[in-house]
Amino acid sequence: MGNQATIAAAFEPLLRASLGPHPAVGFEFWDGSTIQPDGDSPGTMRVRSEDALRHLVWAPGELGLARAFVSGTVDLDGDIFLMLRALQSTAPNDARLGLGAAWQAIGAARQLGALGRRPPRPPEEARPARGPLHTKHRDAAAISHHYDVGNDFYRLVLGPSMTYSCARFVPDDSSLADAQRAKHDLICRKLGLADQSGMRLLDVGCGWGSMAMHAAATYGAQVVGVTISSAQVELARRRVADAGLSGSVEIRLTDYRDLRGEEFDAISSIGMFEHVGSKRAAEYFDTLRALLRPRGRLLNHAISSPGGSVMRNSSFVGRYVFPDGELVDVGEVVLAMERAGFEVRDVEALREHYARTLRHWVANLETGWEQAVSLVGEGRARIWRLYMAASALGFEDGGLGIHQVLGVVPEATGNADMPATRRIWG
Known part of the structure; x- marks a missing residue:
């Protein structure tokens, strides 16, 4: 040098x-x-x-x-x-x-001569919140910071599938849109939606409705999707109506903890558990367990890290991307599900697929950079470019993981009505 x-x-x-x-x-x-x-x-x-x-x-x-x-x-x-x-x-x-x-x-x-005044914090930075972690009010503020930045911006980054979670590239040369459909279809099959039309599905953290719409259109499911992002609800409802699925899909602006007195055959939770936190994991799984009928299935699809990781206020991701976010070790997820009364029947790792997904998203952002800046400003566009690129490398080197954990509520007799092998899911 x-x-x-x-x-x-x-x-x-x-x-x-x-x-x-x-x-x-x-x-x-x-x-x-x-x-x-x-x-x-x-x-x-x-x-x-x-x-x-x-x-x-x-x-x-x-x-x-x-x-x-x-x-x-x-x-x-x-x-x-x-x-x-x-x-x-x-x-x-x-x-x-x-x-x-x-x-x-x-x-x-x-x-x-650079000592002296403190430079202003970029306005995109989330200020540390007060009060206990993962109260409904604090979670709503954290979710709003991340998800209510503009549906047009998310459409640019995510592509037409409007799916903000790990895709599944099967076959290997799939486009991003096809890989997202493949992910949704795998989850539907794991949940048994292909076995019988008209099953009732709860999609927790439903985003812009892509999973709910796929389950309804492909397998005839009756779906309730819940999210606490008002921007997501607005667009998800419009997408459902435009697809002619209003009779099969209901999108609610609701915290999952407020769901009471309903029963479902299956529950999908895709990319939402990262906002729950390890201290609330028991409440989370207990709540979802209470909503399932006997032989009902839960698919929890979430990012993890070995030993767990809290996105602290002193970190880039904690301050700019996911305030109060937490990645829970997959072993702790399995244990928490078992303690809630689920029989865990399948665990599948997809981290290489998430690395590819993120590289697609970065390419979309860089290709549409000028439009992204016009939509959300240069500061937020910079945040997303850095966060997604760094995350892709984390999934490639194993510092980050992502797992689908499938649990079932067995009957008192032990009958879980599950296939003998995962081969049927493809």
Whole structure:
């Protein structure tokens, strides 16, 4: 690495302390000075103003870096997947800036005259909420932050399927839309909806209604979909009506905890459990168990991480993407389901499929970048590009997982009315 100008020289000790002795990408600063990597680089990180350093001084670590990126004072110029992987490969295992790196940031800021005022937080940032985790009020605020950013933006990113969860690429060369249909169809078959027309399905966290519509149109199910996102309800109801499925699909603006006195043959929960939290898992599964008839089935489709992971307020994802989100170890999910009275009959991992899904979404966003910025602003578009690309790498390297866990409510006699093998599901 060579120092070519004052700003580059001031930054180099900080880069070595925070990104390792041999950063794998190039750096360019607002005066045109650069720091070049030892070998080939997949791209350049552009530091556009001293506010980037101020963000690191006031919030050392991931949150400061996130604020710099979202505000546009730091940019990634190149293939974002390759750049993030290169940075990950050389950075220390501890994602936080250590004490030495924090002092380096302060020293660089002093040398460049960047100490002083705190830079404004990007407006897209969620402020830490007060009160106990996962109350109905706090969950509603967290869901609104993530999902009520605009249906047109989600349509651009997700494509025509409007499905915000892991697709299933079977066959391997499936388009994203076909892979999402394949995922919905697999869930319907696991839930036994193909065995008998007219079964009653509850879709918890129904999003924009894609799973509900597939179950009704393909298998004749009578579906109730619930979500606490008002934007999702508005569009889901319109999509159901446009598809001529109003007699089969009902979309409610309802918290799953408020469902009482109804019975269902099956329940699907796709990409919703991440908002529940481990401390509420027993309540969640108990509530869903009480809504199922004997031999009723629950399919819980959720992101997980080994040992579990809480998306803290000091993290990029916790502050900008999923406030109060939590990834629960799949082993804990199975145990919680069993404690609620379910017999767990199948667990299937799909993490490679989610990596592919996310790469499709990033491609959609990058292709429609100007439209995305016009819809939600550059800051939020930046958030989504970074979050989805980093998540794809997490699923590729195994740091993140996703599992479908299928449980059934057995009769007192032990009869669960389940197929002998999973072969029937395809």
